Amino acid sequence: MRAFVIVAAAAAGLAGCGGCKGGGGGGDAGTDAGGGGGDATPGTDAAATDAGGAGGSDAGLPAGWLYTEGNHVYTSDGLVFHGRGANIHDTRSCNACAYGPPSVAEVERRIDELVDVWGANFMRLDLESYATADSRVQWESVLDDPAYLADVIAIVDYIGTKPGVYVLVSLWVDPNHSPEGWPTAGTTSEWELLAATFALDPHVLFGIINEPQYNFDGMQDATVWGLMNDEVAAIRAVEDAMGTPHHVVAVQGTGGWARRLDYYVTNPIAAGGGANVAYEIHVYDPTANFDAMLVAPAATLPVIIGEYGPAAGYMTETDCSNLMDVAEANEIPYIAWNFHMRCPPDLLVDNSAGGCGEGMALEPTSWGQLLMDRLAVPW
Numbered sequence: 001m002r003a004f005v006i007v008a009a010a011a012a013g014l015a016g017c018g019g020c021k022g023g024g025g026g027g028d029a030g031t032d033a034g035g036g037g038g039d040a041t042p043g044t045d046a047a048a049t050d051a052g053g054a055g056g057s058d059a060g061l062p063a064g065w066l067y068t069e070g071n072h073v074y075t076s077d078g079l080v081f082h083g084r085g086a087n088i089h090d091t092r093s094c095n096a097c098a099y100g101p102p103s104v105a106e107v108e109r110r111i112d113e114l115v116d117v118w119g120a121n122f123m124r125l126d127l128e129s130y131a132t133a134d135s136r137v138q139w140e141s142v143l144d145d146p147a148y149l150a151d152v153i154a155i156v157d158y159i160g161t162k163p164g165v166y167v168l169v170s171l172w173v174d175p176n177h178s179p180e181g182w183p184t185a186g187t188t189s190e191w192e193l194l195a196a197t198f199a200l201d202p203h204v205l206f207g208i209i210n211e212p213q214y215n216f217d218g219m220q221d222a223t224v225w226g227l228m229n230d231e232v233a234a235i236r237a238v239e240d241a242m243g244t245p246h247h248v249v250a251v252q253g254t255g256g257w258a259r260r261l262d263y264y265v266t267n268p269i270a271a272g273g274g275a276n277v278a279y280e281i282h283v284y285d286p287t288a289n290f291d292a293m294l295v296a297p298a299a300t301l302p303v304i305i306g307e308y309g310p311a312a313g314y315m316t317e318t319d320c321s322n323l324m325d326v327a328e329a330n331e332i333p334y335i336a337w338n339f340h341m342r343c344p345p346d347l348l349v350d351n352s353a354g355g356c357g358e359g360m361a362l363e364p365t366s367w368g369q370l371l372m373d374r375l376a377v378p379w
Contacts, residue, residue: 064202083333085120094343119375126172170207215255233271305334309345
C-alpha cells in the first residue's frame with residue numbers, strides 16, 4: 001500500500017515530495033511567514049460555509065476515515081468521534097533521546113502502554129527536529145533525514161495496528177516554524193511530503209504546527225489565518241493529485257500559544273471548501289475560562305483539545321478533571337500533555353535515572369493516574 005503512495009506521488013510530480021519516502025525537496029526553511037495566496041481570504045464568497053459555521057462535509061468516506069460536519073468530528077459510520085488520550089513523542093522524545101540512536105521499539109512500547117493499558121484511542125504524535133545537531137545524533141527533519149522519515153512511518157503504521165485508534169501527526173518542534181511559531185514555506189514542503197506519505201492511512205490526522213505564540217490582542221489573526229489556510233490548501237492539493245480521501249487537518253489557535261479560536265468562528269478555513277478541518281486549542285487555564293475559550297467556539301467549530309495539563313499558577317488537576325467533563329459534555333476530542341517523564345506536565349514518573357528512559361517502568365504520576373482513571377470510564 002505504501003508503495004502505491006510513493007509511485008502515485010511521483011507520477012503526480014508533487015513539489016518537495018522527493019519520492020515521498022526518503023526526504024528530498026528541500027523547502028525554504030527560514031523564509032518569512034508573511035502570509036500568501038491560499039484559496040481565499042476571510043470574508044470573501046469563497047470562504048462561505050454551511051450553517052454549521054465550519055465548512056462542508058466529506059461524509060461518504062471509506063470505512064475507518066474521520067470527517068467533520070458542523071461542529072463535530074465524525075467517524076465514517078456517522079458517530080461523533082469520542083477521541084481521548086495523550087501526546088506521545090517520536091524517537092527524539094522531547095530531546096531526551098536525541099543524543100543516542102533512535103529506538104522505534106521504545107516508542108511502540110509506550111504506545112502499547114497508552115492504548116492497551118491506559119485505554120486511549122487518540123494520541124498526538126509530536127515530531128521534533130532542529131536546525132543544528134548541537135551534539136545530537138538524531139535531529140534533522142523528515143525532509144532531510146530519510147531514516148527519520150522511515151521511523152515516523154513505522155510509528156504511524158504501528159499505531160494503525162491498534163483497532164479504532166487515531167493519531168494526530170503534528171510538527172511540534174521544527175526549525176521551519178517562524179519565530180512566532182507560524183508555518184513557513186519550509187512547513188509547506190514538509191506537509192507535502194507527509195500528506196503524500198500518509199495519503200492512504202485513514203487513522204491519521206494532520207496537525208499543522210504546535211502553537212502560534214503571543215498575538216493576545218488578535219491583531220495578527222488574519223495573517224495567521226492566511227498561513228494556516230495555505231497549509232490546508234497544500235495538503236488538499238497533494239490528496240487531490242493522488243485521488244485519495246481528505247484527511248482531517250487540525251489548524252491551531254491563532255495566538256496565546258494556540259489558546260485563541262475566536263477568529264476562526266467568523267473566519268473558518270476556506271481551503272478545500274473548509275471541509276475536514278478541525279480547530280486545535282491548547283488549554284492550560286482555570287475552569288472559569290473554559291466557556292469563553294472552548295465552549296463558545298465549539299458551538300460552531302469542530303474543536304480538538306491538543307494539549308492540557310496541570311501547570312502551576314495556571315491549571316490545577318481539578319481544572320483538568322473539569323475540562324474533561326466539559327469536553328465530554330460537548331463531544332470534543334481531547335489529548336493530554338504529556339506521556340513522558342521529563343517534559344512537563346508529565347503523565348509518567350521519571351524512572352529514567354536522568355537518561356533517555358528506554359525500558360524504564362511506565363508509572364503514572366498523580367496527573368497520569370487522573371487521566372488513566374478517566375480513560376477507564378466509558379465515554
